[in-house]
Amino acid sequence: MRFLAARPLAAIASLAALASPVLAEPILSSNSLNTCQDNSGFRASLFNVVYTPNNNTANVDIVAVSSIQGSVIFDVAISAYGYEFIRQKVDPCKVGLAGLCPMTAGKIPLNFNLPVSADAARQIPGIAYSFPDLDAKVRVFINLTDGTNAGQSVACVEADISNGKTVDLLGVKWATALIAGLALTSSAFVSGLGHANAASHVAANALSLFGYFQAQAMLGLTAIPLPPVVMSWTQDFQWSVGIIRVEFMQDIFTWYQRATGGTPSTLFDSLTTVSVQVEKRAVDFADISMSLAKRSIAMMPRSVTEPVSVMTRSLAKRGNIQTGSGSFIVKGIQRVAFRAGIESTNLFMTSLIFFVILVIFTTLCVAAFKGLCELAVKRGWMKGDTFLDFRNGWFTVLKGILFRITLIGFPQMAILCLWEFTQNDSAAEMVLAVFFFFGMSITLGWAASKVILIARRSVVMHRNPAYILFSDPQALNKWGFLYVQFRASAYYFIVPFLIYILVKSMFIAFAQSAGTAQAVGFIIVEAAALIGASVLRPWMDKSTNTFNIAICVMNFLNSIFLLIFTEVFNQPALVTGVVGVVLWIANAAFALVLLIMLIVTTIIVFFRENPDGRYQSMMDDRTSFMKSQTHLTATTELDALAATARGAKAGLDLDDDADSISSESIRRNERAGAASVNSHYGNPPRSPIDPAMPLFPADGRSSPAPGYPRAYQDRAPSPFGNQGANLTPAFRAQNNSSPAGFRSASPWQRGAGYD
Template identity: 60%
Template structure:
C-alpha cells in the first residue's frame, strides 16, 4: 500500500519551495491614480508609475485631464498601514516639474521620466521594498496659490503603492490543492484496501480542511474594503471555489456569452488603456464614484453610454474620467485575471470538470485493477470489494464532490441573478440551484430515513448506516464524519452554507449588513459546534471547532474593516496583518496535521489500529480487513449480519427500494433476540433452517438482553458466535442471567441514547 501512495506526496515538498519568491529588483509601483475629493480638477484614466532606488528615477505612464489654470503647490501625505509618516508641501516650480508650473488645462498623455533626489530615496525605509503586500498610500492635494481659487484645494489624487512582493503565490495554491486532493484520493485507496476506519478519519480531515479553504476564499468575496495583504491571502484559496484562470477557456466563455445575447466586460483586456481602482472605502467612495458616473455619462459618446450603464448595473463602476472601480466578487475576478462577466461560467465549468475527471479516474482505476489482477501484478483479492461494487463507489464519490462544490455553485449562481450576464447563463444558474439542492436534499432525506429504520429495527442508527456496504459507500459522504447519533447534522451544515451564500451574493453593495450577517452566522456555527460536538471523535471535534473559531474571528475582522466603529486607519491596517498571520498559521498547522496523519496511515502496518474504536460502535459493523480476519466463525457471523455477500457492496436489503424495507408493523416489533425463530446466524446454521429460503433482514449480532457483556463489542460477538456454533441456540446460562439483569444494550452506549 505504501508504494502506491508515498510517491505523490513527494511533490508537496517541491511545491512548497515555490512559495518562496525569488529575489527581484527593489521597486515601488502604482497602477492607478484615484480621486479623493468631489469636483477634482485633475483626473487620470491611466496611471502607471515605477520607482527604482537603484537608478533614482520614476517612470511615469499617464493619461490625464486637467481643468486647472493656476499656480499650485502639492500637499503630499504618505502613509503606511494607516500611519502617516511623511507630510510635505512641494512647489513644482522649485523642482522644475514641467507642465505644472504653472498648471494649465489640457490632456497629458505622453510617458516621461522624473529624476528623484538621493535625499528622498534615503528617507524610504528598507522594509518598504521587502514587506509583502505593502499597504502604502500617497495622497496629493493640489492647492491653488493664484487665481479665483487661491488658497483652496482644486484637486486631490491618491495612489496605492506596491513593492511587487505578495503572498498571492502560485506555490501556496498548488500546495494546498495537492495536499487536499491527495488526502481525499488516499482515503479512497485506503478504504478499497479494507481499512474503513482509517479511511473515514483521513477523508473527514480532508473535507474539513477543504471547507476551511473555501471559508477563507469567501472572505475575499465580500463587498467590503480589505487590506492588500488580506486580498492577496484570500486569493490563494479561490481555486477551492473553482475560480481558476485558463486562457483558452476564457475565450470560450466570452464567445458563449456574446452568442447568447450578453455583453462581455472588457476591463482585463483594456488594462493598457485604463486604470482599475480596487475599492478603498465602503460607502463614501461608491457614492462619490456614482456621482462622477452620472455626471460623466453626459460627456461620453453615445456608443459608450449603453456600455457604461450596463457596467453600472452589474456593480462595475465606471468613473467619468474612464477608470473602473471593482469590489467584492468583481475584485476577486479582476485579481484572477478573469472578466467579471465570465466568473459564473468559470466556477460552473470547473465544477463539471472535476466531476468528469473524477468519474474517468474511477473507471480507469477499475480497469487497471482488473488488468493487474489478470496479469498477476496484484493479488486476486486486492480491491475486490471495489471491483465488484465500483458503480456504488462512483455514485458516492460524485455525491461527495457535489457536497464540496455546493458552496461555490450556490454563491456564483445566486450572484448571477444580480448580474444577468446573458439569458442562457440565467437559465444555467436556476438549473444548478435546483439541481444541487434537490440532489443533496434527497441524499439527506435518505440518510435520515435509513437511520430511523435502523433505530426502529435495532435501536441503533449506526447498525444499517455502517453495516450495509451499499448504504455506506453511496450515502456515507453525508454522515461518516459525524458520530452515529448525529447523522442528521448534515442538514445544519447545508443550511449554514446556503445562508452564507445568500448574504455574500446579494449583499455586495451593503458591506455593514454583510459583515453583521456573517458574524451572526459564524457565531451560531461556533456555538453549535462547541456545544453539540457532532463529529466522530474528540480529535475531529477539536479540528473542526478550531476551524469554526478562526472563521468567527475572521467575521469580527470583516466588521472592523467596514469602519463602522470609526477606528483610526492604523487599527484597520494592523487588524489586516493579524488576519493574515492568524490564518496563515492555522492553515500551516492544519496542513501539517493532515500530511502527517495521512503519511502515518499510509506507512502503518495496521492503519485501523492507529485509531481508537469510536463510541458509536460503527467499527463493529464496518467492513475492516483486520477486524474480520480473527476467526472463521466470526467472519461468517459478520457477513450474515451485514446481509450481503462476502465481497462487493451488494446487500440483501435494498435501502433504495421501499418494497424491500420492513412494513410499519414490523418496524415496531421488539428487536429479535437469540431465541427468535428468524434470527440471523452463521451460514452453516442458516442453511439447515427451514426458513433459509426466505429473505433475512439483518439483525443486531448481539443479544441486548445478555448481561455482564464485556465493554469490547468484538468480545460480545465472539461470545454470541461461539454459543450459536455449538448448539444453534443461546446458552441456558445466558438466558437465565437475562432474567435478573436490565442493563442497557452495549449498542446503545455512545450512540446518542445516553445523552
C-alpha cells in the same frame, strides 16, 4: 525633501509599486491615480508609474484632464498602513513646472521617463522594497492660492503603491490543493484496503481542511474593503471555489456568452485607456455617481469621448462602479475575478466548468482503477481478496464519491449560481445556474433525508442508529459521506451544516452592495456555528472535534476582522492596517499547522501495520457493525438472516435509488419492511448449512461468544437477538446435538443482532 519640491509627480512615482512578482529587481509602482474628493478638478483615467531604484528612473504614463485655472500649491502626504510619515507643501511656481504655474484647463497626456535624485531615493526605507503587499499611498491636495477661493482645495488625487512582493503565490495554491486532494484520495485507498477507521479519520480531517480553505476564499468574495495583504492571502484559496484562469477557456466562455445573447465585460481590454481601482478601504466619497463621470467625459474632446462613452456604458452595464475620474472600482466577487485575470462575466462559467471537469475526471479515475484491479487479479499481480469490497460494489462506491464531490462543490456553486441570478450574463447561463443550484440543493437534501430515514428506522428496530448506518455496506458506501465524520447519534448534523453553507452563500451573493451587512451576517452565522460545534461536539471523536472546533474559532475571529475592515468603528487607518497583517499571520500559521497535522496523519496511516490501532474505538461502536466482504464466508441464506437482523427488507432495499422521496413511498416501504421482518419470526429461512454448526446457542438464549468484549456483552440486546426461541423443535434438537453448543459469531455478525 528636494525631490518632492521639484517634481510632485515624481514623488508619487518614487513611492509606487508594480504588482508583478516575476521581476526580481526592486521596484515601486502604481497603476491608478484616484480622486479623493467630490468635484475634483484634476482627474486621471490612466495612470501608470514605475520607479526603479537601480537606475533612479521613474516611467510615467498619464492620461488626465484638468479644469483648474490659476495659481495653486500642492499639499503632499505619504503614508503607510494608515500612518502618515511625510507631509509637505510644494509650490509649482518655485520649481518652474510648465503648465502648472499657473494651472490651465485641458487634457494632459504624458508619457516620459523621469530621473529621480539620489536624495529623494534615500528617503524611501529599505523595507518598502521587501515587505509583501505593501499598503502605502501618496495623496496630493491641490489648493488655490489667489482669488476669493484662496486656500480652498479644488482637487485631490492619490496613488496606491506596491513593491511587487505578494503572498498571492502560485506555489501556495498548488501546495494546498495537492495536499488536500492527496489526503482525500489516500483516505479512499486506505478504506479499500479494509482500514475503515483510519480512512474515516483521514477523510474527515481532509474535508474539514478543504472547508477551511473555502472559508478563506469566501472572505475574499465579500464586498468589504480589504487590506492588500488580506486580498492576496484570500486569493491563494480561490482555487477551492473553482476560480482558476485558463486562457483558452476564457476565450470559449466569452464566445459562449455572446452566442447565447449576453454582453461580455471588456475590462481587461480597456486597461490601456482606463485605470481599475481595486477597493482596499472604505472611502469618504462612497456615493460616486455616473453624473460625475459624465461631467468628466464632457470636458474631453469629441474624438475621445465617443469611444470612452461606449466603453463606459459597457462596463457600467456589467456592474462596475465608475469614479469621477473615469477609472473603475472593483470589489467583492468582481475584485476576485479581476485579480485572477478573469472577466467578471466569465466567472460563473469558470467555476461551473471546473466543477464539471472534477466530476468527469473522478468518474474516469474510479472506472480506470476498477479495470486495473480486475486486470491485476486476473494476471496474478494482486491477491484476489485485495480491494474486494470495491471491486464487488464499485458502482455504489462511485455514487458515494460523486455525492461527496457534490458536497465539496456545493459552496462554490451556491455562491456563484446565486450571484449569477443578480447578473443575468446570458439566458443560457441563467438556465445553468438554476439547474445546478436547485439540482445540487435537492440532491443533497434528498441524501440527508435518506440518512435520517435509515437512522430513525435503526433506532426503532435496534435502539441504536449505528446498527443500519454502519452495517449495511450499500448505505455506508453511498450515503456515508454525510455522516461518517459525525458520531452515530449526530447523524442529523449534516442538515445544519448544509443550512450554514447556504446562508453564507446568500450573504455573499446577494449583499455585494452592502459590505457591512455581509460582515454582520458572517458574525451571526459563524457565532452560531461555533456555539453549535462547541456544545454538541458532533464529530466522531475528541481529536476530530478539536480539529473542527478550532476551525470554527478561526472563522469566527475572521468575521470580527471583517467587521473592523468596514470601519464602522471609525478606528484610525493604522488599526485597520495592523489588523490586516494580524489576520494574514494568524491564518497562515493556523493553515500551516492544519496541513502538517494532515500530512503526518496520512503518512502514519500508510506506514503503520495496523492503521486502525492508532485510533481508539469510537463510542458508537461503529466498527463492530461494519461488515467486510473479505470476511464473508457464509451463503446467501446467511445474508438473508443478517439482513433481517439489521432491519433490511426482503425485496426492498433501504437504499433503493428507485424509492421516491415522498412520504407515501416511505410509509409504503416501512409497511413492507414490517411484513418482511414478521415473516422471519414464524418462518425462519431454510439453510443448507451443516446442522452440526448451529447459528444460535443450544438453549435458545442469545449468549455472547467466548472472549467477546464485556462492553458488547452489556449492550442492550437487539429485538432480533433471540430468534432461536422461534426455531422449530427439530431444528433446536439438531442444535442441541452439537458438541460445542454454539459457534462464535463471525466478525461481520457482531453487533448485527447475533450477539
